[in-house]
Amino acid sequence: MFNKDKFIQECIDAIPDGQLAIREIVMRAVAESNSIMAALGEPVHAGITPLYRSKELTILNFAWAPHMSLMPHNHQMYALIGIYAGREDNIFWRRKGGLIEAAGARSLGVGDLATLGEDVIHSVLNPTGKMTCALHVYGGDFYAPDEPRSEWDPETLDEQRWEVERVKRLFKEAEDRFNAVDQQLTKSVK
Numbered sequence: 001m002f003n004k005d006k007f008i009q010e011c012i013d014a015i016p017d018g019q020l021a022i023r024e025i026v027m028r029a030v031a032e033s034n035s036i037m038a039a040l041g042e043p044v045h046a047g048i049t050p051l052y053r054s055k056e057l058t059i060l061n062f063a064w065a066p067h068m069s070l071m072p073h074n075h076q077m078y079a080l081i082g083i084y085a086g087r088e089d090n091i092f093w094r095r096k097g098g099l100i101e102a103a104g105a106r107s108l109g110v111g112d113l114a115t116l117g118e119d120v121i122h123s124v125l126n127p128t129g130k131m132t133c134a135l136h137v138y139g140g141d142f143y144a145p146d147e148p149r150s151e152w153d154p155e156t157l158d159e160q161r162w163e164v165e166r167v168k169r170l171f172k173e174a175e176d177r178f179n180a181v182d183q184q185l186t187k188s189v190k
Contacts, residue, residue, distance in 0.1 A: 030082035068174035077140035086132025
């Protein structure tokens with residue numbers, strides 16, 4: 001059974017052993033996906049919920065709105081992403097001149113784990129009609145990284161400074177859009 005406090009403490013204790021040690025802890029956790037949902041609760045809203053934050057480690061609970069996409073971005077630290085509900089499609093990007101270009105993709109389902117290095121750029125899509133939930137563990141302070149983070153405009157691929165408040169707004173807007181469409185469909189069925 002997933003225990004949030006135990007999970008956090010195990011990750012903290014593994015900091016000296018590095019990313020691979022923490023990866024094993026996250027893999028064990030998402031192998032019991034149903035117990036994570038039972039412990040953390042069914043998400044009511046899309047968003048990012050901090051579970052732990054320090055200079056060395058950040059643990060977040062992500063809830064992606066149905067059909068939500070997030071622009072290409074980097075983290076400037078390693079990231080471990082463990083899916084415990086729904087599905088997450090990632091496009092990986094690489095720098096080419098002053099822009100970025102697609103370099104690969106990976107779809108993650110329940111129980112899957114993605115390991116991202118410090119320099120990885122990716123964009124994310126929840127392709128399903130329900131919330132996608134994931135534990136994210138970062139090798140640093142997600143909200144105040146040592147190096148400034150970037151995001152790229154999804155149409156022009158122009159680089160700009162990453163801002164957490166803009167990302168929070170995007171989660172809210174995606175949820176609002178989905179709810180509006182869902183309500184419209186419900187009305188049309190009646």
